[in-house]
């Protein structure tokens with residue numbers, strides 16, 4: 001009994017197959033009903049003279065009416081999106097309905113067959129039955145259950161009925177029909193099996209195409225498909241949802257230090273952790289590299305959204321045990337909420353990415369929701385970018401110079417750091433901290449670097465041989481072999497001894513692409529110039545960079561010196577870094593020294609190279625000359641320059657009013 005039930009069962013276990021069968025069946029319906037109706041109409045017309053009116057007019061009219069009705073229902077329902085249960089019900093329904101309509105037609109055909117007297121008329125009815133059933137089976141080729149039911153409940157009884165007819169011709173048609181039925185059953189069984197295989201294969205392909213093979217999470221394509229689906233579903237009621245982007249801070253360093261296999265393990269763990277802490281209604285996907293996407297379906301409550309982001313970040317910020325190492329990374333995250341921020345996926349993603357960038361910059365390891373403040377920032381940046389694009393760089397850009405002081409030798413300057421200044425006719429004085437970042441997002445940065453480097457080298461050519469120049473390179477320069485080649489050419493053409501030139505690089509450049517940055521560093525070193533690592537301690541895995549890079553100098557970021565008088569930990573960190581530099585035979589410079597007390601502490605810690613407002617603020621080229629000549633007069637005394645705020649436009653300078661007072665009073669007390 002079970003075998004029999006299985007033989008006729010509609011395949012409903014695999015929902016993808018059910019959907020594929022429905023789609024396929026939907027396409028056949030118009031053809032199927034067209035064949036049924038025309039066949040019935042032709043047969044009715046042909047037998048009109050010999051059969052009663054009821055059978056040639058009334059019944060076929062009702063049957064054709066049923067078919068037309070069915071077509072109308074089909075036209076209305078074909079575009080409705082069904083859930084899984086509805087799809088299964090629909091498939092079972094269409095099979096049953098098809099069978100019912102088939103029974104009605106066949107009943108009518110047999111009644112007509114019996115009512116028709118002439119052999120020609122009877123043969124025509126039989127031909128119509130054969131044509132109707134075989135065309136129905138052809139339409140139901142993929143629907144194994146339906147075609148089997150059609151064959152066994154309609155065609156076989158019809159064929160057997162013919163076998164008992166006294167007319168030999170009718171018997172022969174019955175035998176042929178039986179053979180056709182058998183052949184059709186075999187064909188539909190094979191075709192349906194192949195169709196099932198094909199559907200499963202294509203389903204598997206779709207699954208794989210939507211899956212990230214490393215983490216097993218949905219991939220970028222699937223993520224944005226879901227975002228689009230939500231956008232369509234919410235276009236009228238505008239229920240808020242959030243698109244989030246997460247980036248693993250420090251992932252590149254893990255990859256660089258421990259290799260790609262460990263990096264991959266880290267990504268898998270991050271994916272697991274993210275999934276572990278989010279509940280229903282949140283989708284996690286890997287967008288590529290160390291970037292993950294988060295789709296929060298209910299974002300009505302901003303506090304709840306932030307809490308969800310904090311849970312994810314907190315989970316990733318915990319140490320992660322991998323096969324070869326225990327690593328500490330953090331996760332920064334940006335959210336953009338629909339419809340507040342935008343109503344298409346590109347804009348939402350862009351805004352979430354901006355919030356992520358903001359998080360990385362200002363709130364590392366935490367989530368940030370895109371807000372009006374960011375919108376204003378974007379507009380300002382856009383304006384800055386426009387002004388920078390049309391700026392006359394040769395005239396609007398200039399350099400200021402800040403000395404690096406050797407305290408051990410009585411405070412003499414050993415070199416000057418060249419710091420960019422932009423005086424825009426439209427925006428006024430713009431800090432390099434603002435415009436360098438904007439220039440870095442376009443190729444403008446290379447032009448700026450090359451223009452300023454030429455200027456810095458022509459300045460240093462006029463200074464005494466013992467004074468060098470330190471020049472800041474952008475991370476974009478460091479990962480561009482073209483830009484590095486131009487830099488090499490500029491150095492060669494300048495005639496300045498490469499030993500007097502020092503390039504300052506930051507860890508962010510190394511994190512962008514360590515190998516490429518390393519290559520650039522090696523090229524510059526081969527030229528004879530020196531390399532120093534700027535803003536040390538603000539980036540990631542600094543020690544691994546120190547270990548793997550051929551460095552001449554480390555410049556400890558000024559955040560380590562702020563409040564050093566009151567913070568014991570700051571002192572301990574500085575001591576460690578200074579010891580490390582001594583052990584590795586690398587020079588150590590502490591940036592941002594502003595008070596005499598800080599200098600005393602640094603000297604006690606064994607650091608002799610310093611830079612900061614205490615000694616001198618960044619100054620114009622003319623002031624450098626005055627400064628140098630004064631320094632040579634005072635010999636071993638600290639050369640202190642009273643800074644002039646009007647001369648300098650750097651942002652850091654503006655924020656250091658207190659330092660100006662300290663330096664000024666010191667200058668007043670100086671014998672010089």
Ligand code: C2E
Nearest residue numbers: 419420432433436472473474592593612613650651652656
């Ligand atoms: P940086 O290379 O770390 O430069 C040091 C910054 O600290 C300068 O700010 C300098 O004016 C400021 N500073 C020096 N001593 C003190 C101090 O005692 N206290 C305080 N509060 N600040 C001090 P500036 O000139 O605004 O430059 C900011 C950043 O912009 C630089 O940081 C550098 O990363 C970037 N930059 C400047 N010029 C260039 C350039 O020509 N090319 C590139 N790529 N970046 C540049």
Ligand code: MG
Nearest residue numbers: 417472504534
């Ligand atoms: Mg610097």
Ligand code: MG
Nearest residue numbers: 534535555591
């Ligand atoms: Mg610095």
